[in-house]
Amino acid sequence: MQSIYINNARLISNDRIVYPGYVYVQGSKISDLGEGDINVGEDVKKIDACGKYLSPGFIDIHIHGGGGYDFMDATVEAFLGIANTHVQYGTTGMCPTSLTAETENIYRVLDAYDSALKENKQGSKFLGVHLEGPYLAMGQRGAQDPKYIRNPNPEEYKAILAYSDHIVRWSAAPE
Ligand SMILES: [Zn+2]
Structure with a gap:
């Protein structure tokens, strides 16, 4: 080098x-x-x-998309498109962030992350997945679709955590 x-x-x-x-x-x-x-x-x-x-590279731990893509697209193309867009503006590492969604869509994001991680050679480095919701408070939901907000279900979240080693952050309502 x-x-x-x-x-x-x-x-x-x-x-x-x-x-x-x-x-x-x-x-x-x-x-x-x-x-x-x-x-x-x-x-x-x-x-x-x-x-x-x-300056040192920017580390973005809460990012949903860029370059016309959203991580909820759950495709390798979207993941790489986002990473390749943001690296041009100084983001050297990122935690792809999901939106509050149906369980199956969360799994699709985790699958896409796993595939994209191996293919990401030039873009902002993937530092792990940030799941945002679905266990959020209605009054604090921000941009999250209320349709998918629900109470924590141990059966659901234990299975999600067991499914992927890439989850590094999970935003949830403390109550
Ligand atoms: Zn967000």
């Missing part, structure tokens, strides 16, 4: 913007960053950021 040196950037760090800043990536790891410039080897790919912002 080629090393990359980016300089002349507005570097977004945890407490300030460093300008002019540099980032040195050796292999797949950031080995150095700071203000000004450092000397790197001839074989290193050099990128002049021309004063643009350079």
Whole structure:
């Protein structure tokens, strides 16, 4: 893997913007960053950021779609379309999020995630599924379709959890 040196950037760090800043990536790891410039080897790919912002990738843990697709489409094409769209705008990782739906549609989303995970080479990395509902409060349902909101059913949710290792987050009403 080629090393990359980016300089002349507005570097977004945890407490300030460093300008002019540099980032040195050796292999797949950031080995150095700071203000000004450092000397790197001839074989290193050099990128002049021309004063643009350079920040860590955005991790989106609640995302429903993008690029004309919705995760509820439950197809590999939709999953990859969404990941390939958002990676262009700085989202490097995401948790595909389902909508409150019939049980069979939740399973379809889990199946599509499983297939898409293996195919996703260029898009935002899939970090696990976020299920949103269906066990939500009517008064706090936001954009969720009330038709599918229901009380927790252990038979249903235990089966869903047993079905997939990819569920990392499940939004539900605490009451
Ligand atoms: Zn949502």
